[in-house]
Amino acid sequence: MSTLANGLSSPMGFAETTASKKVSQNFTTPIPSGILTPDTVKTRIGTFNFFDGLPDKASAKLAYENLDFIRAYETFLSLMPAASIEMLRQGHTKIGVDDYNEVMLMSPLGSNPIFLTGNTDTVYGSVFFDLSKTGPLVINIPAGLGPGTINDAFFRFVADTGAPGPDRGKGGKYLILGPSDQAPSESKDYFVFRSPTYSNWLIMRAFLDENGSPDKAVQSYKSDLHIYPYHLKDSQPEMKFIEAGDLVFNTVHANNFQFFVELNEVIQREPINFLDPEIRGLASSIGMEKGVPFNPTPALRSTMEEAVQVGVAYARSEMTRPRDRSAYLYDGKQWTTPFVGGSHEWLRDGGKGGRNLDARAMYFWLATVNTPAMVLEMPGVGSQYGLIATDSQKKFLNGGKNYRLNLPANIPAKDFWSFVVYDPQTRSELQTTQALPSKNSKRDKDILINDDGSVDLYFGPKAPNGKASNWIQTIPEKGWFALLRLYGPLESWFDKSWQPNDIQKLD
Incomplete structure (x- = not known):
């Protein structure tokens, strides 16, 4: 470290400057270490120039561009879950599965769909529903179905169904309320859950039979699964089932500027407080704010594109070469867990250590479905x-x-x-x-x-x-x-x- 006037030290690698000396010499009270900024500061993003702590135009421009990059980078990592589930929704829509009574079946999921780490072993039933259109929604889960999960538009856990849910695999009626829905008077007859968002995903799993056939599971879906708005309980719409295991479609978010376009769809559709003010501020600082057109300048768009590419490099590294040793299942072996930390909210030490941001980013880069059952x-x-x-x-x-x-x-x-x-x-x-x-x-x-x-x-x-x-x-x-x-x-x-x-x- 270099030494400034009055014996103070500058940050490592920063040269002492004449301006710093002059400023310190004009004070009779000793200046606390670290307050002074040298006339020239060299950093990984470039060189900043100051006159007595005042940045020149080029330095101010560099500082603002770097802030835009940081905000875009953090938005990519922090809001990846929202963009991921949004593209799941859009993928369903593109093959004609876009309403509460339309179910995508995958029996099994083949390799044609682009679908984050889906498996070939279970028979999936997948539904998206919009509570702003349906009001309180009833989901009648068949008995004997495997584990199912409802996630909101930020991939947060809403409810489990089937074996890990309150029906314990015996089947039952679930009533899902939107952010401001009032529970009907007869809600005591249902398993009632409230979602903080309008759009939600229900993903169900059934198993192959003892001969490895999906037929029994498919029949269970088609015979016994019923989804309908509560107000239509006496005139339930017909269920529709679309087999999609071999169709060609995409459900994975973009890894370029288009990511922010996908994310903005969620911000515009969902209630304003589905994200806390801190996260909303992150997105709005780069132009994504509810009720406001998303139209970044060419310069900001270029910065956002670059931020995504750096974020992708990090996410791909975290998935395949995690630096957190707790991600490794065994000492001296290459096996890792997708669910680092033992918390479906990715909280460290029961929340004392805050959120494990690396674990959350790695999981949502790799996979879908968020439920406490995945870590129990x-x-x-x-x-x-x-x-x-x-x-x-x-x-x-x-x-x-x-x-x-x-x-x-x-x-x-x-x-x-x-x-x-x-x-x-x-x-x-x-x-x-x-x-x-x-x-x-x-x-x-x-x-x-x-x-x-x-x-x-x-x-x-x-x-x-x-x-x-x-x-x-x-x-x-x-x-x-x-x-x-x-x-x-x-x-x-x-x-x-x-x-x-x-x-x-x-x-």
Whole structure:
């Protein structure tokens, strides 16, 4: 550190200036350390020039441009959940699923839809509804359905249905109220929840039968799922079901300036206080304010574009090479968890440490659905996940190479396990010539099991001789990553007495 007049120090790397000396010499009271600004300050974003602490025009311009960049960067990361669920909604609309009584079925979800880390193992039922149009909405959940979740327009948790919900898998009627809706007098007959936003997403899951078929689950949706406005309870509209598992459509937010256009749709539609003033101020500082046209200058637009690209670089790094060691499931292995911190609100130490912003950004870059059930340790119930993006040598997985993964004996899944391969660009299922980029112990009855009870899975452009039933295809010149899912996870997963091995490169 350099020393200023009166023995004060300037920040590291900042040169002492004549102006600083003159100013300090004019005071009879000693100046607290750190108050003075040198005439020239060199930083990572450029050089600032001052006369006695007064910035010249170029310095002021640089400071404001940097502030715009910071605000755009933080808006991208902080409001990513809102843009993500908005694009889910728009994806539904583009294939004709745009009202409360229209259900997107995926039985299963194939690799054609661009859909953040969806799985090939469950039968999805997906619905968007707008409470500003329907008023209080009734959702009659069938008995025996798997876990379901309702999330609001900021991807916040509203309610669980099915096994983790209040119906405990027995089915029941849910009544969803909008931000200002009054509960009907007969609401005691329903499981009642209030959403802080108008637009909401209901995602339901049902399971393949013992033969790996989705037919029973699909029939349950079509026979027993009913959704209707409360005021139409005596004249319920007909339900409509659209099979979308193999359709081509996008549900993932943009990674350029278009992201802010998508986000602005949410800000304009939703009630003003669905975001707290701090977050609203972040968005409005770069032109996104409810009731105000979004029309940034060319210069601001360019800055916002750059901020997204830097944000994307961070998010991709956090997903595949997290710096938080608590993201790693095991010491010395490459497996990580998508749900860092054990809180569906991403709170550190029960809230004492505030919000874990890195964990939240990583999750919503990678995935969808926000529910407390995703972080609870419930042996034999629900599902658990392990993410892998690098091999045993800490190198990214390359679709042109061949690999083997050994899953030790006694895989801790009461119901079944699956392994799904994803495209790192889209974070959606990898598109190959295989029907599905996955292996599933319930569906794939021909999986070979080793003499010791372990299972070897193989990955590469071509199946190894005699191992086609255990092979998942990858694409040369493309990377990949994967998720191991355990349905009905057992205690040995939680206490880590069972651990998957790292992926080994074979050539």
